[in-house]
Amino acid sequence: xxxxxxxxxxxxxxxxxxxxxxHRPTDALVRVTAACVCGSDLWPYRxxxxxxxxxxxxxxxxxxxxxxxxxxxxxxxxxxVVAPFKYSDNTCVHCRVGMQTSCVRGGFWGGPDRDGxxxxxxxxxxxxxxxxxGTLVSTREVPDKDQVPSLLALSDVMGTGWHAAVxxxxxxxDTVVVVGDGAVGxxxxxxxxxxxxxxxxxxxxxxxxxxxxxxxxATDVVEVRGDGAVAAVRELTEGVGADAVLECVGTNESMxxxxxxxxxxxxxGYVGVPHEVDYPVRDxxxxxxxxxxxxxxxxxxxxxxxxxxxxxxxxxxxVFDLEVPLTEVAEAYAAMDERxxxxxxxxx
Amino acid sequence: xxxxxxxxxxxxxxxxxxxxxxHRPTDALVRVTAACVCGSDLWPYRxxxxxxxxxxxxxxxxxxxxxxxxxxxxxxxxxxVVAPFKYSDNTCVHCRVGMQTSCVRGGFWGGPDRDGxxxxxxxxxxxxxxxxxGTLVSTREVPDKDQVPSLLALSDVMGTGWHAAVxxxxxxxDTVVVVGDGAVGxxxxxxxxxxxxxxxxxxxxxxxxxxxxxxxxATDVVEVRGDGAVAAVRELTEGVGADAVLECVGTNESMxxxxxxxxxxxxxGYVGVPHEVDYPVRDxxxxxxxxxxxxxxxxxxxxxxxxxxxxxxxxxxxVFDLEVPLTEVAEAYAAMDERxxxxxxxxx
Numbered sequence: 001x002x003x004x005x006x007x008x009x010x011x012x013x014x015x016x017x018x019x020x021x022x023h024r025p026t027d028a029l030v031r032v033t034a035a036c037v038c039g040s041d042l043w044p045y046r047x048x049x050x051x052x053x054x055x056x057x058x059x060x061x062x063x064x065x066x067x068x069x070x071x072x073x074x075x076x077x078x079x080x081v082v083a084p085f086k087y088s089d090n091t092c093v094h095c096r097v098g099m100q101t102s103c104v105r106g107g108f109w110g111g112p113d114r115d116g117x118x119x120x121x122x123x124x125x126x127x128x129x130x131x132x133x134g135t136l137v138s139t140r141e142v143p144d145k146d147q148v149p150s151l152l153a154l155s156d157v158m159g160t161g162w163h164a165a166v167x168x169x170x171x172x173x174d175t176v177v178v179v180g181d182g183a184v185g186x187x188x189x190x191x192x193x194x195x196x197x198x199x200x201x202x203x204x205x206x207x208x209x210x211x212x213x214x215x216x217x218a219t220d221v222v223e224v225r226g227d228g229a230v231a232a233v234r235e236l237t238e239g240v241g242a243d244a245v246l247e248c249v250g251t252n253e254s255m256x257x258x259x260x261x262x263x264x265x266x267x268x269g270y271v272g273v274p275h276e277v278d279y280p281v282r283d284x285x286x287x288x289x290x291x292x293x294x295x296x297x298x299x300x301x302x303x304x305x306x307x308x309x310x311x312x313x314x315x316x317x318x319v320f321d322l323e324v325p326l327t328e329v330a331e332a333y334a335a336m337d338e339r340x341x342x343x344x345x346x347x348x
Numbered sequence: 349x350x351x352x353x354x355x356x357x358x359x360x361x362x363x364x365x366x367x368x369x370x371h372r373p374t375d376a377l378v379r380v381t382a383a384c385v386c387g388s389d390l391w392p393y394r395x396x397x398x399x400x401x402x403x404x405x406x407x408x409x410x411x412x413x414x415x416x417x418x419x420x421x422x423x424x425x426x427x428x429v430v431a432p433f434k435y436s437d438n439t440c441v442h443c444r445v446g447m448q449t450s451c452v453r454g455g456f457w458g459g460p461d462r463d464g465x466x467x468x469x470x471x472x473x474x475x476x477x478x479x480x481x482g483t484l485v486s487t488r489e490v491p492d493k494d495q496v497p498s499l500l501a502l503s504d505v506m507g508t509g510w511h512a513a514v515x516x517x518x519x520x521x522d523t524v525v526v527v528g529d530g531a532v533g534x535x536x537x538x539x540x541x542x543x544x545x546x547x548x549x550x551x552x553x554x555x556x557x558x559x560x561x562x563x564x565x566a567t568d569v570v571e572v573r574g575d576g577a578v579a580a581v582r583e584l585t586e587g588v589g590a591d592a593v594l595e596c597v598g599t600n601e602s603m604x605x606x607x608x609x610x611x612x613x614x615x616x617g618y619v620g621v622p623h624e625v626d627y628p629v630r631d632x633x634x635x636x637x638x639x640x641x642x643x644x645x646x647x648x649x650x651x652x653x654x655x656x657x658x659x660x661x662x663x664x665x666x667v668f669d670l671e672v673p674l675t676e677v678a679e680a681y682a683a684m685d686e687r688x689x690x691x692x693x694x695x696x
Contacts, residue, residue: 093588094612102612240441264442264450274629281622290640294633
């Protein structure tokens with residue numbers, strides 16, 4: 001089959017790889033109908049994460065079940081499924097409390113499974129899904145074509161934005177600040193709006209992203225960064241600060257901003273992978289500002305968010321502003337790398 | 349009047365200071381009937397915090413209202429009152445959400461008020477209480493003598509232990525680890541038990557403290573520290589970790605232990621003033637372990653905890669294992685400094 005392989009920084013190609021089959025009776029084989037490129041895929045693409053050998057890539061996909069192992073109970077061939085960005089059994093001690101990203105049997109797409117057998121990446125024609133009952137969430141019938149981007153967004157970015165809002169404890173009537181205008185930050189805006197936030201401040205300098213943020217429910221835009229951003233939020237909130245803050249970048253500057261704009265007693269829900277973040281420990285203590293979040297258990301939120309997408313209540317697929325056939329996956333990466341696209345969708 | 353003055357490290361004396369009076373119509377004058385020494389009083393006592401000039405000290409006291417300003421509505425002479433360790437108006441934008449320690453008009457005992465007039469310390473015969481309606485919590489009638497230590501504990505240590513448990517999100521049936529066996533950690537055990545925790549692990553090497561912890565509801569004691577403590581909790585929880593963790597010390601080692609024993613998705617509620625704490629940022633992100641807490645808004649919890657003490661439901665006064673007359677306040681400090689006492693109570 002054809003799958004996306006990263007050979008070296010900036011050298012990404014659609015290549016022939018071995019067809020996947022079922023290895024364990026809990027596996028399912030999925031024919032991918034749509035996949036996408038993640039901001040985190042850009043790290044090895046840019047060479048920030050080392051690429052020592054050619055590797056299959058991609059961890060966000062939807063598709064149709066082709067075949068299931070003998071122990072798979074909840075799925076059957078023909079089912080349309082959404083895959084979260086990690087696979088998990090959904091039954092272990094951590095999964096049961098909603099922390100599927102810490103599943104004792106789980107793992108990442110594009111890496112070896114417990115038997116040392118490679119699991120496919122998401123940006124290809126087919127994927128062997130381990131622990132299929134626990135991992136894949138079905139809509140049963142194949143959804144309308146225009147719902148597919150929104151379902152695909154549940155693989156990662158919408159579940160991650162939702163996790164930021166859950167972790168920050170967003171409540172009805174809150175004033176929420178979202179730091180970061182990437183696809184995750186935009187989904188954070190949508191999540192906060194869906195949870196009833198009254199005022200949602202997005203920090204964004206890009207007109208196209210501001211537009212999506214407004215469509216998702218942002219009420220205010222702050223274009224400045226650093227101290228200027230903190231001053232702007234202080235002014236917007238009459239000196240009080242935000243009831244909840246979503247940190248969706250992961251740099252030290254964005255975390256400092258997120259903590260500084262939080263009101264006393266507020267929580268920063270963070271999902272940006274932290275890079276050299278140095279917490280202002282004494283300030284957090286003095287003002288009772290907490291941090292919560294991490295690798296988002298997208299699987300926990302998938303059934304609820306699937307229903308909301310199918311009901312037309314949320315449309316996170318708006319974050320996709322580029323769609324190309326899988327054969328042009330290199331352009332999907334280049335457009336995101338060069339910031340010509342917020343998020344790229346590829347169709348096999 | 350007589351009040352405790354710290355003149356220099358280890359030089360603590362009961363001295364004559366000016367009698368306090370009412371300065372603002374919102375003040376009340378309180379005759380102190382019991383006060384105590386806080387772990388944080390030991391920092392300047394030990395010279396860890398600089399002592400540049402003689403200073404009145406103490407921030408935990410109970411007493412009887414002697415006189416109230418013309419605008420004080422909720423108190424009258426003769427009322428028995430508990431003072432939280434910071435004064436606050438209890439009406440500002442931060443107080444209204446329970447963050448009285450961030451009150452826009454609040455301040456510390458033993459420091460200057462908004463008018464630059466010194467506020468008395470708690471370890472003396474009388475205290476002028478600013479913002480009396482917001483600050484002081486009354487029991488109306490003078491309580492039984494044996495309830496006084498437990499009411500006094502609400503000034504700080506019990507409210508602080510309670511805040512750790514609230515911040516950690518302790519729920520019924522939880523397994524909770526409490527790091528720290530000082531008065532605050534012991535009160536954290538009591539708070540967790542009161543919130544319905546099923547298993548409470550105290551980390552303590554001192555028999556006298558273990559005894560209080562057991563009386564407060566601790567089910568398990570871990571005597572080792574560092575990696576050994578982490579391994580012990582792993583074993584006690586079958587590898588899962590704790591549902592909630594209370595960090596009641598503030599050193600880097602204790603915070604690392606607290607985070608390491610937290611299960612994925614758990615929160616470390618911390619109230620130990622952080623000293624050179626360096627958060628394990630990537631580990632916290634990977635396992636979704638959050639931190640919440642800070643300077644405890646003891647005032648928020650006072651009415652509820654007062655009622656629980658008066659009803660006999662909790663007895664945090666057990667943390668006092670030394671009681672001396674105010675004239676022997678130097679011994680009250682020395683006993684805590686030399687770890688001969690968990691917490692010292694002084695009676696004017």
